[in-house]
Amino acid sequence: MRSDGGRHWASGAVFLATVAFLYLPIAVLIGLSFNASGLPTSWGGFTTGWYDRLFANDEILSAFRNTLIVAVCATAISVVIGTLLAFGLERTVRSRVLDAGSFVPMVIPDIVLAIALLSFYNLVFTQWMGVRLGLWSVILGHAVFGIAFVSAIVRTRLRHFDDSTVEASLDLGATELQTFRHVTLPQIAPGVIAGALVAFTLSLDEFVIAFFTAGTEVTFPIQVYSMVRFGVTPEINAAATIVVGFSLVLMLVAVRLRGQEDTA
Amino acid sequence: MRSARQIARRGLQLGPALTWWTVLLVVPVGLILAYSLFRRGTYGGVVYEFTLENFERVVDPIYLKVLWFSVRVALEATVVALLVGYPTAWFIATRPKRWRTFLLVLVVLPFWTSLLIRTYAWMVLLNDEGLINNTLESLGLIGSPLSLLYNEFAIVLGLVYGYLPLMVLPLYAAIERLGPDLREAAQDLGASGWRAFLTVTLPLTRSGVWAGCLFVFVPSLGNFIVPDLLGGGRSQMIGNLIQVQFLKARDWPFGATVALAVIALMTVVLLIQAWMNARDRREEVPGAV
Amino acid sequence: MTMIRTMRMRGRLATIAAAGAMATGLAACGSEIEEPTTSAGAATAAAETEAPATEKGTLTISNWDAYTPEGLIPAFEKETGIKVKMAKHATNEEIMGKLDAADGGGYDLVFVSGPFAQALHKRGWAAPIDESKVPNLKNLYPEATELGYDPGNQYSVPYTWGTTGLCYRSDLVSEKPDSWNDLLDPADDVKGKTTMLATDRWLLLPALKQLGYSANTTDEGELEEARDLLLKTKDTLLAYDDTTFYSKLVSGEASLVEAWDGWCNYGIAENDDIEFVVPEEGSDLWVDAMVVLESSENKDAAYEFINWVLRPDSGASVVELLTYKVPNKAAMDELDPALVEQFPNLGMDPAELLQQESLQDLGDGQPTWSRIVTEITS
Numbered sequence: 001m002r003s004d005g006g007r008h009w010a011s012g013a014v015f016l017a018t019v020a021f022l023y024l025p026i027a028v029l030i031g032l033s034f035n036a037s038g039l040p041t042s043w044g045g046f047t048t049g050w051y052d053r054l055f056a057n058d059e060i061l062s063a064f065r066n067t068l069i070v071a072v073c074a075t076a077i078s079v080v081i082g083t084l085l086a087f088g089l090e091r092t093v094r095s096r097v098l099d100a101g102s103f104v105p106m107v108i109p110d111i112v113l114a115i116a117l118l119s120f121y122n123l124v125f126t127q128w129m130g131v132r133l134g135l136w137s138v139i140l141g142h143a144v145f146g147i148a149f150v151s152a153i154v155r156t157r158l159r160h161f162d163d164s165t166v167e168a169s170l171d172l173g174a175t176e177l178q179t180f181r182h183v184t185l186p187q188i189a190p191g192v193i194a195g196a197l198v199a200f201t202l203s204l205d206e207f208v209i210a211f212f213t214a215g216t217e218v219t220f221p222i223q224v225y226s227m228v229r230f231g232v233t234p235e236i237n238a239a240a241t242i243v244v245g246f247s248l249v250l251m252l253v254a255v256r257l258r259g260q261e262d263t264a
Numbered sequence: 265m266r267s268a269r270q271i272a273r274r275g276l277q278l279g280p281a282l283t284w285w286t287v288l289l290v291v292p293v294g295l296i297l298a299y300s301l302f303r304r305g306t307y308g309g310v311v312y313e314f315t316l317e318n319f320e321r322v323v324d325p326i327y328l329k330v331l332w333f334s335v336r337v338a339l340e341a342t343v344v345a346l347l348v349g350y351p352t353a354w355f356i357a358t359r360p361k362r363w364r365t366f367l368l369v370l371v372v373l374p375f376w377t378s379l380l381i382r383t384y385a386w387m388v389l390l391n392d393e394g395l396i397n398n399t400l401e402s403l404g405l406i407g408s409p410l411s412l413l414y415n416e417f418a419i420v421l422g423l424v425y426g427y428l429p430l431m432v433l434p435l436y437a438a439i440e441r442l443g444p445d446l447r448e449a450a451q452d453l454g455a456s457g458w459r460a461f462l463t464v465t466l467p468l469t470r471s472g473v474w475a476g477c478l479f480v481f482v483p484s485l486g487n488f489i490v491p492d493l494l495g496g497g498r499s500q501m502i503g504n505l506i507q508v509q510f511l512k513a514r515d516w517p518f519g520a521t522v523a524l525a526v527i528a529l530m531t532v533v534l535l536i537q538a539w540m541n542a543r544d545r546r547e548e549v550p551g552a553v
Numbered sequence: 554m555t556m557i558r559t560m561r562m563r564g565r566l567a568t569i570a571a572a573g574a575m576a577t578g579l580a581a582c583g584s585e586i587e588e589p590t591t592s593a594g595a596a597t598a599a600a601e602t603e604a605p606a607t608e609k610g611t612l613t614i615s616n617w618d619a620y621t622p623e624g625l626i627p628a629f630e631k632e633t634g635i636k637v638k639m640a641k642h643a644t645n646e647e648i649m650g651k652l653d654a655a656d657g658g659g660y661d662l663v664f665v666s667g668p669f670a671q672a673l674h675k676r677g678w679a680a681p682i683d684e685s686k687v688p689n690l691k692n693l694y695p696e697a698t699e700l701g702y703d704p705g706n707q708y709s710v711p712y713t714w715g716t717t718g719l720c721y722r723s724d725l726v727s728e729k730p731d732s733w734n735d736l737l738d739p740a741d742d743v744k745g746k747t748t749m750l751a752t753d754r755w756l757l758l759p760a761l762k763q764l765g766y767s768a769n770t771t772d773e774g775e776l777e778e779a780r781d782l783l784l785k786t787k788d789t790l791l792a793y794d795d796t797t798f799y800s801k802l803v804s805g806e807a808s809l810v811e812a813w814d815g816w817c818n819y820g821i822a823e824n825d826d827i828e829f830v831v832p833e834e835g836s837d838l839w840v841d842a843m844v845v846l847e848s849s850e851n852k853d854a855a856y857e858f859i860n861w862v863l864r865p866d867s868g869a870s871v872v873e874l875l876t877y878k879v880p881n882k883a884a885m886d887e888l889d890p891a892l893v894e895q896f897p898n899l900g901m902d903p904a905e906l907l908q909q910e911s912l913q914d915l916g917d918g919q920p921t922w923s924r925i926v927t928e929i930t931s
Contacts, residue, residue: 010351011352011354011358012355015351015355015356018352018371018428021348022371022425022428025382025383025386026374026377028389028395029381029382032388039804042803081281081284082281085277085281087277088274088277088278088281089278092277092278093278096535097535098278100537100538104527104531104534105285106478106482106483107526107530108293109486109506111506111507111511111519112293112297112510112519112523113289113292115296115650115653116292116295116296117292118651119654119655120288120291120295122654122655126658140288141288144284144288147281149479152434152478152479153434153437153475155471156434156437156472156475160441190364190436190441194368194436194437195437197368197369197372197433198429198430198434198479201372201375201376201429204375204376205376205377205378207380212654216613216638218641220378224381225380226618226641226642227618227619228380228643228796240377244373244374244376247373248373251370306675307914307916308672308676326928326931330927393804414791492751496792497792497794498787499930500930505927508923508926508927510650511647513920514650514672515919516653518920
């Protein structure tokens with residue numbers, strides 16, 4: 001095999017340890033979701049009763065649905081605008097100020113952004129236009145930082161982009177659209193996917209901005225934070241377990257589909 | 265001289281982002297930060313009397329102590345995340361193509377579950393009678409429980425745990441681009457595995473390293489959940505401080521001042537990086553790998 | 554083609570494709586935008602599937618999660634035809650922050666603690682309680698109309714009340730505690746197994762009471778004395794904890810904690826070795842109250858809701874759900890004696906409760922408090 005096999009062994013070990021580290025609390029909360037005792041500190045026997053309660057709990061289910069809507073929309077907007085911005089910053093314009101500025105949204109403390117947005121929305125939308133806040137106002141806020149993250153990641157991809165491949169493609173007679181689809185896009189795709197994952201992940205669990213700008217809508221983080229008044233009940237752990245299970249299934253399906261069209 | 269096409273392209277690429285940020289970031293946040301020049305009302309709110317007293321207050325030693333603690337802890341978390349995240353990203357990026365997205369998502373998946381819930385799970389794991397101490401004791405490795413909770417160790421662990429995917433993802437994007445040929449070429453030219461890594465691979469993934477570090481450092485600085493729960497509320501960080509000012513103290517002017525100080529500090533760091541970026545780009549030969 | 558031209562074209566194509574994708578994406582997500590409202594009654598959130606609003610309108614309330622008994626709202630909706638939309642907040646500070654940023658708007662009625670009701674009133678956002686529309690006010694104890702933050706209940710109506718004290722495992726402590734000093738300067742067998750509440754008002758409370766000062770003091774000298782005392786205590790503490798202190802007691806991780814009386818009952822429910830005591834130096838009187846917002850366009854519905862909550866059966870179900878005391882005499886009289894036997898602090902006499910100091914807004918003293926708390930917890 002390749003000569004950097006030695007490093008592969010070490011990185012593989014770190015990878016396994018990392019995955020174990022990441023999933024340890026998940027294992028705990030899955031276990032606790034079956035705990036008949038309401039408290040995490042004592043085991044009261046195995047039960048699936050919390051799951052029954054969960055599925056009967058409309059609030060949690062609709063909160064989760066709202067969160068998905070917000071995350072998908074915010075990610076879509078962030079990917080498109082963020083990728084455009086990445087092209088602009090890496091190709092079209094050489095500005096140190098804009099370069100630094102494109103990271104600023106990440107640097108704003110989220111409570112400041114949340115309160116700023118609510119004050120702004122209140123002035124413009126509620127008082128002047130008479131529009132109620134809802135999931136849309138959360139989406140707008142999440143895209144603010146989503147764009148910054150996507151742009152930063154796609155830019156690392158564009159940094160050393162090989163223009164000669166594009167030039168060759170065009171010289172060989174491909175149209176610009178074909179070139180973009182078959183030459184440019186595949187090369188930046190890993191960056192776009194990574195950026196989309198970041199934006200999606202951040203939006204899914206984002207509480208502060210959502211709480212302040214969602215009006216009376218409830219997203220999953222808002223629901224969880226409000227329920228934690230009593231510490232984390234097994235019902236919440238059950239909800240978290242469902243999320244993990246659902247994501248796992250989704251991912252396996254996606255991998256299956258991609259595996260069928262990909263070549264090694 | 266710029267053609268109309270070039271201007272249009274510039275507009276289409278930069279326009280949406282800049283407009284979005286101007287309307288939804290610069291204006292609203294600017295207004296809030298402007299409160300730092302005014303006074304707090306007796307029951308909250310802002311009294312529009314110009315004053316610089318907030319800036320005098322913010323340099324009080326207690327706040328500098330909080331800032332220093334936050335920066336230190338955030339740096340610790342960033343370094344640990346980098347040491348853990350780089351090999352992880354490397355491993356994923358060097359797998360066969362069809363495995364990569366799957367492995368990436370595997371790493372990211374836990375973060376689709378509420379961080380708050382997972383932090384509470386860590387409290388169950390780390391306390392004196394928790395799983396970790398119990399396991400170590402029953403294996404005979406320790407005599408009495410290790411103090412793993414309500415201290416700085418727990419805070420750093422919680423921060424690394426919370427932001428690790430933000431380190432892995434940009435690193436992955438940067439490493440994956442390199443391709444095996446480059447690494448092999450460096451070694452063919454005589455550099456040993458480690459030397460090839462340090463002199464060729466690492467510098468070429470620098471932008472990914474920078475992005476990853478930024479993505480971990482900044483949110484760590486502003487986090488308030490981890491110091492409250494895993495830290496036992498014993499050590500305040502800047503995130504707590506700002507939150508407290510805006511919500512508990514209802515002192516928006518002072519909260520705005522603290523936020524302004526943090527944003528200003530970070531912006532200086534960003535500008536330095538942008539400067540170094542521009543210098544690098546000038547040194548590169550266009551079109552080369 | 555020249556290189557320059559190809560680069561330009563490529564860039565343009567990318568941008569056009571992306572712009573198209575963005576437009577489609579925005580169109581899909583844009584359907585989330587609400588239609589302009591004309592009145593509170595007409596607007597309901599698009600994401601919810603609810604019964605349609607009637608002419609009596611919608612009531613938008615913000616409350617802590619699971620803080621009203623399950624049957625209360627549906628029964629209210631059925632009886633009055635008013636639709637209730639419940640938003641949640643986890644802390645007083647959060648809902649205050651929201652109201653602050655939205656200039657007192659967004660809700661018809663909010664549940665907040667006493668000092669915050671006072672602040673809402675001072676900011677001009679609390680509507681006066683129209684007593685003619687809330688006849689069940691007569692169900693309140695006379696003591697519940699003498700609350701320091703709102704004497705006469707002019708702009709708020711109390712919902713639950715109680716005090717703060719020491720919650721402990723009688724089987725894990727050698728001597729039963731009866732003074733704040735037992736927490737502030739703990740005995741050796743209890744060191745490292747104590748917690749204090751993290752919220753500023755209750756963080757300083759034990760020290761202030763121990764030193765004989767008011768829980769509402771804004772005197773810097775007094776606060777600094779309290780701070781010095783608490784800094785010494787910090788070394789003996791396990792943690793500052795607002796949410797899981799009672800489960801720490803149940804598991805034995807802690808043996809003596811500072812707790813609100815109602816919360817101590819959650820621990821008692823799990824382990825009857827747990828007991829509650831109000832220290833001899835005295836404590837606070839906390840109240841969670843309902844406030845109607847001045848910006849509300851449906852105040853009559855809000856008054857009807859308050860009236861409903863003040864019914865004896867409503868009050869009794871609140872006690873059963875939360876194991877908190879309610880200031881509703883008619884409800885407390887109807888209480889199941891077995892409940893009081895299991896949770897002794899439910900039987901606390903209102904007159905005794907009124908001897909504790911009612912918490913009030915700190916006004917201009919708030920920033921000093923916050924700084925002192927930062928000095929303690931950092």
